[in-house]
Amino acid sequence: MIVFSGRTSMQAGGARAGRAVHWLEDDYLQVAAESPACKYVMPELGNDVQVHTLFNSGTIPVVGALPPFSEIRSVATAQGRFYNDEDNREARNVAFLGSDTKKQLFADHEAIGQTIWMNGTPYSVIGVMKSKDQKLQLRRL
Numbered sequence: 001m002i003v004f005s006g007r008t009s010m011q012a013g014g015a016r017a018g019r020a021v022h023w024l025e026d027d028y029l030q031v032a033a034e035s036p037a038c039k040y041v042m043p044e045l046g047n048d049v050q051v052h053t054l055f056n057s058g059t060i061p062v063v064g065a066l067p068p069f070s071e072i073r074s075v076a077t078a079q080g081r082f083y084n085d086e087d088n089r090e091a092r093n094v095a096f097l098g099s100d101t102k103k104q105l106f107a108d109h110e111a112i113g114q115t116i117w118m119n120g121t122p123y124s125v126i127g128v129m130k131s132k133d134q135k136l137q138l139r140r141l
Contacts (some may be wrong), residue, residue, distance in 0.1 A: 003031070042066040049118045053105045062118065064095055070096075080112045080127030087126075095123040099131040 003023075011017045023043065032041035046063040069075065070082040075096075083094050095116055102111050111125045 024087070040068045042068060042072075042073055044069065050114055051101075051105065051118050053114060053116050055107060055109055056105050058104055060104070076127050076130035078130040082127055093121065093123040094126045096127040096129065097125060098129045102128045 002110050008015070008017055008019045008021060028041050028043045032038070035041055042065055043057075044062060044063060044065040048059050049062040050093070051058060051060045051062070063069075067082065067084050067088065071076075075082060077096075078099065080096075082096050083092075086125070087094050095118070097111060102114050105111070105116060106114065111128055114125050115122050116125060117123070
C-alpha cells in the first residue's frame with residue numbers, strides 16, 4: 001500500500017472531495033499501529049536537490065526513507081552498502097547513489113567514500129545502486 005499527500009479524489013466521512021491531505025513527520029507511526037497486516041510502513045520523502053561533487057554537479061531527484069526501503073523497492077547494491085538502522089540512529093549524513101546519479105556526479109571516478117554536497121550539506125557516499133535492467137518482455141498468448 002502506498003499513500004501520497006495531495007488532495008482527496010472523493011467525498012469521505014462528511015469531508016468534501018478535493019480536500020488537501022498533508023502528512024507530518026511521525027504520522028507513519030499511527031498508520032503502522034493501525035495496519036498490523038503491513039510488514040513495513042514508512043515515510044518516503046522526495047525532492048529535487050542541488051548536488052555537487054569535486055567532479056560535477058546537477059539537480060538530482062533525492063528520496064529519503066527508512067532502511068527497509070531497499071527491500072520494498074528491490075534496490076540492488078553494485079558497490080558498498082545501503083544505509084542501515086545504525087546510520088539512522090546516529091544521524092549519519094550518508095548517501096546511497098543511483099547508478100545514473102553516480103555516472104553524472106563521478107563519471108569513471110570511484111564514488112564510495114567520496115563526499116557529495118546536497119544543498120550545501122556534506123554527505124559521505126556509502127553505496128551505489130546496481131543498474132536496473134528494465135527490458136520490456138513480450139509473451140505470446
